[in-house]
Amino acid sequence: MTEKYNTALNFMRIKVERSMADFKAVINDPKTGQSYQVDVSGAQSSALVGKKIGEVVDGIYFKLPGYKLEITGGSDKDGFVMRKDLPGQQRGRLLLSGGIGFRPARKGVRKRKTVRGNTISPATVQLNLKISTPGPTPLSEIFQKESK
Numbered sequence: 115m116t117e118k119y120n121t122a123l124n125f126m127r128i129k130v131e132r133s134m135a136d137f138k139a140v141i142n143d144p145k146t147g148q149s150y151q152v153d154v155s156g157a158q159s160s161a162l163v164g165k166k167i168g169e170v171v172d173g174i175y176f177k178l179p180g181y182k183l184e185i186t187g188g189s190d191k192d193g194f195v196m197r198k199d200l201p202g203q204q205r206g207r208l209l210l211s212g213g214i215g216f217r218p219a220r221k222g223v224r225k226r227k228t229v230r231g232n233t234i235s236p237a238t239v240q241l242n243l244k245i246s247t248p249g250p251t252p253l254s255e256i257f258q259k260e261s262k
Contacts, residue, residue, distance in 0.1 A: 121255055135160060135162070135235075136159055137241050139157045140241070140245050152178075153220075162234050166232050167186065167188075168232075170184050171183055181249040184244050186244050188234065188239075191239050196230045197215055197230070201232060202233055206229060211224045
């Protein structure tokens with residue numbers, strides 16, 4: 115009986131670990147053109163699941179108090195990019211003529227490509243964000259402190 119119970123507990127633990135999302139957030143500062151990378155895990159990453167491209171989120175999720183960040187895109191665990199025009203968290207095969215996910219070699223070329231929907235899911239690995247409202251301290255100072 116205890117063996118079956120322990121197996122069930124291990125299965126539940128594995129299922130919970132897989133549902134936790136971990137992201138690498140790439141934050142772009144449009145004023146300076148610099149990009150900074152932040153690892154997001156735990157409760158902060160779980161709070162981001164369900165947000166969509168174009169939404170503005172608080173910088174506290176990324177250890178940037180006072181900042182407001184706009185979600186501009188991302189990619190999943192297999193490298194498929196997120197597209198704003200595909201609703202939901204799932205992947206889809208779209209006929210693309212250009213834009214995010216496909217760059218045609220010549221004019222008029224269309225191709226069916228797999229892309230990820232516009233909603234953040236636990237399968238998302240990378241998030242791209244840009245600063246919409248800057249905080250009190252510049253990002254260069256914040257990330258300089260962390261590297262020391």
